[in-house]
Each structure stands twice: as structure tokens, then as C-alpha cells.
Amino acid sequence: MVVSISLCTLPAYFWINIEAVFATQPTREPVHAPLLAPEGREALPEIRSGQRQAIDEIAELNRNISTQQADLKRVADQREALTAKIVSLQNRPFAASVPRLLLRLHLVPF
Structure with a gap:
């Protein structure tokens, strides 16, 4: 009987105190420079400088990628507009466009 009562009360206790259980878990501290060997401490500023340079690059x-993507979009939009214009010109009736062209070229008298 004592076992069954404890089995019922333990989950309730942990459920009520679950925040305290997770709040008391230790967090890992970052490794600080004093724990490094002397050679590592000497190389650390150079490594950090390299990291900053890599971040800047x-x-x-x-x-550059953003600029190229914008340029590519602009060229694609221009290509789409030119393709639509070509299609519309190709769909024109040929007979109607020839006299206007000949008039513009002054090959047909007015």
C-alpha cells in the first residue's frame, strides 16, 4: 500500500516542481582563454582576426550575390518583354504589315 501511494504522489510532486528541475540544470560554460595552452593563447588573437576577416568577406x-540576383531579374524581365513583343509581331497578319513597311521605306508611291 505504501508503494502504491508513493507511486501516485511522486509524479504529482515532479509535475508541480518540473520548472524547478529544469531551472537548476547546470549550463555549460564556454571555454575561456586561461584554460588554453600558451601556444593556443598566442594564436587566439590571430584566429579571431581571421574570423572577423572571414565574416567581412x-x-x-x-x-554581391544580391546585386547579381537583382541584375538577373532585370534581364529576365527584359527578355520576357522582348519575347512577348516578338510573339505579338509574329501574330500580326503579314499582308497588313507589308504595305506599311513599304511605305516607310518609300518603295511604294504615296
Whole structure:
């Protein structure tokens, strides 16, 4: 009987105190420079400088990609407009366009 009562009360206790259980879990502290070997501490500023340079280069590459994507969209839009114009010109009746062309070229008297 004692076992059954404890089996019923333990889950209730943990359910009520679940926030306290998760709040007290230790978090991992980052490794600090004093834990590094002397060679590692000497190389750390150079590594950080390299990281900053890589971040700047990646940002510049992202800007270039954005510019190229905008240029590509503009060219694609122009191509689409020209294709639509070509299709509309090809769908014109040939007989109606020839006299106007000949008049413009002054091959037919007025």
C-alpha cells in the first residue's frame, strides 16, 4: 500500500516542481582563454582576426550575390518583354504589315 501511494504522489510532486528541475540544470560554460595552452593563447588573437576577416568577406559576397540576383531579374524581365513583343509581331497578319513597311521605306508611291 505504501508503494502504491508513493507511486501516485511522486509524479504529482515532479509535475508541480518540473520548472524547478529544469531551472537548476547546470549550463555549460564556454571555454575561456586561461584554460588554453600558451601556444593556443598566442594564436587566439590571430584566429579571431581571421574570423572577423572571414565574416567581412562573407558579407561582401552576400552583397554581391544580391546585386547579381537583382541584375538577373532585370534581364529576365527584359527578355520576357522582348519575347512577348516578338510573339505579338509574329501574330500580326503579314499582308497588313507589308504595305506599311513599304511605305516607310518609300518603295511604294504615296
